[in-house]
Amino acid sequence: MSLQRTLPGDILVVDDNSDSRTWARVRLQQAGYVVREARNAKQAFAEIARQLPDLILLDVLLPDLDGFEITRRLRRDSALASIPIILLTVLDDRDSKIRGLEAGASDFLTKPPDHAELLARVETLLNLRRNQSELLREKTKIELLYRISRELSRELNLETLLSRILELTIPTLGASRGSLILLDKQGGILRHIFARQERGATVTDEVRGKIIQNGLAGWVIQHQAGEIIADVRADPRWMVAPGPSAPTGSAIAAPLIHQDRCTGVLTLIHEETDRFTPADLDLLYSIGSQAAVALVNAQLFWTIEQEHSRMEAILVGTADAIIATNEAQRITLLNPAAEQVFGVTLDQVEGRSLEEALPSEPLIAAFRRAEATSRPTPPTELTLPDGPTLFFTVSPVAAGPKGERGWVAVLQDITHLKELERMKNAFVSTVSHDLRSPLVTIHGYAELLSKMVDEEGKKFTQTILTTAKEMSDLVQDLLDLGKIEAGMGTDREPCRVEELVLKALKAFELQARSKEIHLATKITPVAHPVEGNPVQLRQVVDNLLSNALKYTPSGGSIIVRVWEGGGQVRVEVEDSGVGIPRKALPQIFDKFYRVPRPETRDVPGTGLGLAIVKAIVEQHGGEVWVKSELGQGSTFGFSLFPSAES
Ligand code: ADP
Numbered sequence: 001m002s003l004q005r006t007l008p009g010d011i012l013v014v015d016d017n018s019d020s021r022t023w024a025r026v027r028l029q030q031a032g033y034v035v036r037e038a039r040n041a042k043q044a045f046a047e048i049a050r051q052l053p054d055l056i057l058l059d060v061l062l063p064d065l066d067g068f069e070i071t072r073r074l075r076r077d078s079a080l081a082s083i084p085i086i087l088l089t090v091l092d093d094r095d096s097k098i099r100g101l102e103a104g105a106s107d108f109l110t111k112p113p114d115h116a117e118l119l120a121r122v123e124t125l126l127n128l129r130r131n132q133s134e135l136l137r138e139k140t141k142i143e144l145l146y147r148i149s150r151e152l153s154r155e156l157n158l159e160t161l162l163s164r165i166l167e168l169t170i171p172t173l174g175a176s177r178g179s180l181i182l183l184d185k186q187g188g189i190l191r192h193i194f195a196r197q198e199r200g201a202t203v204t205d206e207v208r209g210k211i212i213q214n215g216l217a218g219w220v221i222q223h224q225a226g227e228i229i230a231d232v233r234a235d236p237r238w239m240v241a242p243g244p245s246a247p248t249g250s251a252i253a254a255p256l257i258h259q260d261r262c263t264g265v266l267t268l269i270h271e272e273t274d275r276f277t278p279a280d281l282d283l284l285y286s287i288g289s290q291a292a293v294a295l296v297n298a299q300l301f302w303t304i305e306q307e308h309s310r311m312e313a314i315l316v317g318t319a320d321a322i323i324a325t326n327e328a329q330r331i332t333l334l335n336p337a338a339e340q341v342f343g344v345t346l347d348q349v350e351g352r353s354l355e356e357a358l359p360s361e362p363l364i365a366a367f368r369r370a371e372a373t374s375r376p377t378p379p380t381e382l383t384l385p386d387g388p389t390l391f392f393t394v395s396p397v398a399a400g401p402k403g404e405r406g407w408v409a410v411l412q413d414i415t416h417l418k419e420l421e422r423m424k425n426a427f428v429s430t431v432s433h434d435l436r437s438p439l440v441t442i443h444g445y446a447e448l449l450s451k452m453v454d455e456e457g458k459k460f461t462q463t464i465l466t467t468a469k470e471m472s473d474l475v476q477d478l479l480d481l482g483k484i485e486a487g488m489g490t491d492r493e494p495c496r497v498e499e500l501v502l503k504a505l506k507a508f509e510l511q512a513r514s515k516e517i518h519l520a521t522k523i524t525p526v527a528h529p530v531e532g533n534p535v536q537l538r539q540v541v542d543n544l545l546s547n548a549l550k551y552t553p554s555g556g557s558i559i560v561r562v563w564e565g566g567g568q569v570r571v572e573v574e575d576s577g578v579g580i581p582r583k584a585l586p587q588i589f590d591k592f593y594r595v596p597r598p599e600t601r602d603v604p605g606t607g608l609g610l611a612i613v614k615a616i617v618e619q620h621g622g623e624v625w626v627k628s629e630l631g632q633g634s635t636f637g638f639s640l641f642p643s644a645e646s
Pocket of ligand 1: 543547548551552575577578579580588593594595596600604605606607608609610611633634
């Protein structure tokens with residue numbers, strides 16, 4: 001080891017014979033060792049107490065205590081137990097060697113020793129001892145690092161962690177005080193904390209900026225390496241903050257490196273010069289790596305906490321009611337708005353099923369639908385008994401560390417909108433009702449008039465008749481819709497949809513023929529009648545057929561399908577007509593919506609037919625849909641549940 005040359009051993013020669021002592025001293029000094037001498041046991045113990053030797057060359061026969069006893073005593077003291085002892089004996093017999101070994105001697109030499117043998121044994125033992133101490137130091141260092149890393153990994157609070165890093169490191173390296181700089185992703189200072197700093201010392205942002213530019217910390221950041229300053233007065237990288245500061249002699253600093261990025265700098269200070277060794281730097285570097293990991297964890301934890309608080313603030317603050325369930329379909333969350341709407345607290349319902357906790361049929365049905373389809377449900381209305389009307393959807397969400405699935409319902413209170421709509425409907429239906437009688441009068445007189453006038457006058461009266469017809473259609477549609485929305489026509493009976501469809505087709509046959517449109521049916525026998533209002537259901541089919549005829553040019557075709565699927569009776573009317581642009585589809589069932597296209601501009605209509613279809617079907621618990629391709633044709637459909645008695 002190279003250490004042997006730089007640190008020659010300190011050897012204590014204990015012998016009562018001055019010639020032997022001198023002989024050994026001269027030989028050893030020539031080999032570069034420092035030699036101390038003792039004549040007897042008493043002097044030997046005094047020398048050892050003054051300073052621990054690296055090796056003892058011990059004569060067995062001494063005037064006060066023999067070498068065996070001295071060895072025994074030394075071995076009993078833990079501080080001295082590891083000093084190598086070579087026993088010098090004239091007696092080259094087995095017994096002495098056994099006694100010596102029992103006492104704890106490391107080796108033997110027969111007196112007078114051979115010069116070369118003496119040096120060889122001394123050197124071997126000293127090397128062994130140095131290796132041992134090296135190992136011991138490594139072991140202590142590993143234990144220390146383990147303790148520090150355990151302590152640090154337990155701490156997740158960033159502020160506490162920063163101080164803890166300094167608190168643990170300062171005594172470990174025997175420093176007087178220290179500081180820790182934490183850098184942000186852009187290399188700016190995120191935190192700068194001190195431990196045992198002189199009160200009143202002020203480190204302004206300006207000084208801080210200089211420190212990470214040209215100071216020791218800056219050097220460490222730029223080189224991503226640790227550094228020792230043996231004497232701060234002789235090194236321009238040491239910057240003194242204005243104000244009172246404790247005496248500083250030497251400094252040591254190491255980077256905190258995580259994933260090849262310097263995330264901070266750990267600096268320790270001693271008031272005396274030349275206090276830190278390369279071994280200290282090595283240790284500080286290792287502590288720095290542990291600290292960097294702990295800091296990253298704490299920062300991650302902090303970010304997650306922040307995110308969590310933000311989400312919580314949103315959930316608490318939002319006016320929409322939110323309900324979440326987990327994979328096992330148990331309630332995991334109810335925000336304050338939901339607590340208020342349903343009149344329960346999260347504590348009361350957490351971990352329970354919806355059926356138990358919030359027995360609302362539409363809500364449960366929507367959750368089941370989202371679970372079955374793994375897709376968000378279409379918006380649904382829910383009116384709570386004596387409570388608000390809510391508009392809601394249920395969506396699947398992936399949550400949790402393993403992407404566990406759950407479902408979330410967001411419910412919006414639309415009570416005030418419903419009230420507005422009710423008022424508007426009441427107004428429309430009153431106006432429509434009042435318009436009906438004057439329109440009948442206009443129609444009647446126009447018809448009378450047409451018989452009394454000449455050809456020119458007939459043209460005018462025809463216009464009056466057409467306009468009056470359009471107006472009364474509109475009024476009729478408005479009244480129909482008003483009635484449906486008011487919940488009229490709810491008397492139900494089992495209806496056979498296929499029969500209803502065939503009757504409707506018959507009624508449109510003539511119209512289809514005159515427009516040269518081919519009418520076809522594809523009816524699969526349906527086992528169950530549906531529970532419905534036959535007049536209203538006929539109106540649904542009539543409206544769809546009438547539209548198909550209106551929006552299909554001559555020579556086209558219409559096919560009506562009836563079948564049973566997914567436990568429901570389904571009807572579709574498919575035409576080869578003008579089709580509907582994709583962006584118009586979402587509004588197609590809205591009241592008064594008409595597709596603004598030149599080819600259908602002259603087709604008479606109110607924009608209420610499909611709204612009536614939707615209102616009737618939904619009132620029957622069914623669904624409507626549309627598929628269409630512009631220029632290719634459209635398919636409108638609806639489904640109804642079979643009657644319960646069937
Ligand atoms: P309208 O009285 O205008 O026909 P509807 O509510 O029945 O009112 O239909 C709304 C709009 O939807 C129509 O104006 C038309 O633009 C479009 N539409 C309805 N059915 C069809 C269809 N079969 N083919 C193409 N467009 C259609």
